[in-house]
Amino acid sequence: MKALAFYGTRDLRMEERAIPVPAEDEILVRTRAATICTSDINDLKYNTFGLPVSTIMGHEGSGDVVSVGSKVQNIQPGDRVTAHPVMPCGKCDSCRRGLPHLCDDMTHLGLNKGGVFAEYFCIRADRVRKIPEGMDYALASLMEPVCVCLEAVERAAVQPGGNVLILGDGPFGILTAKLVQSRRPGCVVVTGRHDFRLKHATHAVGINEKAAPDIQEAILAASGGEGMDSAILCAGNAQAVNTAIQCLRARGTLAIFSVVSPMPDIDLFRVHVKELNLCGCCNDNDYLDQAIQLLADPALRLEEVITHRLPFAEWERAFHLAEFGKDEALKVTLTFD
Structure with missing residues (x-):
């Protein structure tokens, strides 16, 4: 063969x-x-x-x-x-x-x-x-x-009516954006750098980071100022970790679904005062x-x-x-x- x-x-x-x-x-x-x-x-x-x-x-x-x-x-x-x-x-x-x-x-x-x-x-x-x-x-x-995207959705504690942020417009980011619809969420936001890919995130708000002067403001505006209940990191971008942390509501959850390099500086004070949950997902x-x-x-x-x-x-x-x-x-x- x-x-x-x-x-x-x-x-x-x-x-x-x-x-x-x-x-x-x-x-x-x-x-x-x-x-x-x-x-x-x-x-x-x-x-x-x-x-x-x-x-x-x-x-x-x-x-x-x-x-x-x-x-x-x-x-x-x-x-x-x-x-x-x-x-x-x-x-x-x-x-x-x-x-x-x-x-x-x-x-x-x-x-x-x-x-x-x-x-x-x-x-x-x-x-x-x-x-x-x-x-x-x-x-x-x-x-x-x-299967592995479902693990990320589960680990991120996506609930009906909850606002969901997906960081990254690669295949896993877009696939996850489609799959979260089965949980009947509230607002779903996908961030990335490629309009071609973002348009495949049907039923989600796509934000091109290159066109957004302030990505955090753009995410919060897309959620009507509410912030996000769940965030799923589908990009190996250190800055994206803190973008997620800043956009999460109190008791929100960030699921790390990507290798991140270099190692990010994490705003642990916000994690502390907002009682945020950080977790990994693999397989x-x-x-x-x-x-x-x-x-x-x-x-x-x-x-x-x-x-x-x-x-x-x-x-x-x-x-x-x-x-x-x-x-x-x-x-x-x-x-x-």
């Missing part, structure tokens, strides 16, 4: 690999769609998670089941499935505490197990879901991104079934997040668009015949 393998920063290579053989609790999937994640771009730029050389990358994928391991039930060859890349060990301290998504010894597609940027991949059977009839493979490949605590339901909801228009679908052979163009096409692209999906 053909596969995209990591050989160092800025060094991704298409090469021939043997088709993997599923273990007794795994299935072999013929890839039909594999979507590029921001973390894939960051791994190629910085190798954030320490990928070993020759790792097959990619973790947002869907396809057709080819074969199943001896212990697999309820999944059979021919089923259309979408994958969740995180495979908890079930034995470590975090798993025993009911936090398998923060597993201390997890297996993860594209990090320490062959990923979905290949014509075939193997995954544990409990970490896939069948694709509903009528849903295409590209949209289904967004199951895991939707998700098993929102697979909910994610599938939301992907199938036409009112959320989640398919709009996928702006480009390119054949696997055009992977170099696809990665260039995903990294640099901020005025023309959001999610870029590789498709397989």
